Amino acid sequence: MNESLVRYLSAIDVRLLENLDGGGELSVDVVAWLRRCTDALLDGSMQPTALADDRPDWYLLTAAFVTAYAPEEVEELEGQAEFLDAVARAGDVVLTEADRAYLWALRLQLGIYPELRAAQS
Numbered sequence: 001m002n003e004s005l006v007r008y009l010s011a012i013d014v015r016l017l018e019n020l021d022g023g024g025e026l027s028v029d030v031v032a033w034l035r036r037c038t039d040a041l042l043d044g045s046m047q048p049t050a051l052a053d054d055r056p057d058w059y060l061l062t063a064a065f066v067t068a069y070a071p072e073e074v075e076e077l078e079g080q081a082e083f084l085d086a087v088a089r090a091g092d093v094v095l096t097e098a099d100r101a102y103l104w105a106l107r108l109q110l111g112i113y114p115e116l117r118a119a120q121s
Contacts, residue, residue, distance in 0.1 A: 038110060047086050069113065077098070082099055
């Protein structure tokens with residue numbers, strides 16, 4: 001069980017614990033959903049503000065994913081991404097190069113998560 005992930009999600013919203021599997025890790029299905037949303041942001045089929053309106057948990061769960069599973073480089077890119085703050089302020093959002101760099105790095109980590117989980121089993 002990933003105790004730090006459980007504490008992180010509990011501190012934000014206890015309801016987010018529903019996204020964990022029986023082992024206390026983010027479920028593979030949830031991570032696949034996070035990746036689909038990330039793909040939609042990258043290909044422009046979904047705008048960041050629409051994602052915030054329709055699926056606000058994406059922002060909370062990706063932050064938890066980065067904290068729990070991603071290498072430090074992805075955390076650094078997350079810190080440089082501008083769209084996360086712009087969405088929080090409900091402003092208009094146009095993805096910058098820094099935003100795209102973060103989303104591509106996040107997409108990569110989300111894509112390898114199922115393999116990492118399988119290797120841990």
